[in-house]
Amino acid sequence: MLRALALCLALFAAQPASAQSFNQQEQAEIRAIVRDYLVRNPDVLKDALAALETRVSSQRWRAVTADRRDFSIGPADAPIVIVEYFDYRCPYCHAAYEWVSDLIRTRRDVRLVLKELPVLGPASMEAARASLAAMPQGRYWEFHRALISYRGDLTSEAIDTLARRSGIDVARMRRAMEDQAITRQLEEVRAQAIEYQFDGTPGFVINGETTPGFHRATLEARLREAARQARTRQQAQR
Helix, strand or coil: CHHHHHHHHHHHCCCHHHHCCCCHHHHHHHHHHHHHHHHHCHHHHHHHHHHHHHHHHHHHHHHHHCCCCCEEECCCCCCEEEEEEECCCCHHHHHHHHHHHHHHHHCCCEEEEEEECCCCCHHHHHHHHHHHHHHHHCCHHHHHHHHHHCCCCCCHHHHHHHHHHCCCCHHHHHHHCCCHHHHHHHHHHHHHHHHCCCCCCCEEEECCEEEECCCHHHHHHHHHHHHHHHHHHHHHHC
């Protein structure tokens, strides 16, 4: 019966040109078979929805981590990928920076992907646009560290000073900040954060699993689990 159901579903989900070979009565019969089977076997539908959700999550994760516009640091083939959504004016992001930088410095099994999510007003937006505009100059990480470590008001003057100290051509950065491509990138990152149900910063995603906020113990537990899963996958591939 399950094989017959699968065949019915495949036929009914075919392209319109193929579906035209079924008349209205035949289509009604197919619907009746599918409906009857699902009513009698509701777990099939649950399993199908779960499989679909897993597939969608996997596709979203690949898209999130493979965007070449984002800055990433760490081995390209690292088994653990951490994506951080952050705001340069967020005190919890400041607190998380030490943990994140320690990981990058001490572990070779981690890759970090940074996503600017300016949610704390115009100054946050200006800092985010500045960091993205400076990326083509090859000094993003230096500038990021300067911005995320800064504890004063992130005024335009402070941003320019930190950029200059990071080896960035400020005039070139300022010209690039108005690029609409940066606007689109920030909008897409915001959409991702909404999909992950982050209502503030920071938001972490470790190998597809979300952890909102900076809770060190929770993040380290999730990191240990990701490492365990990575070891299991490697052993299975041997």
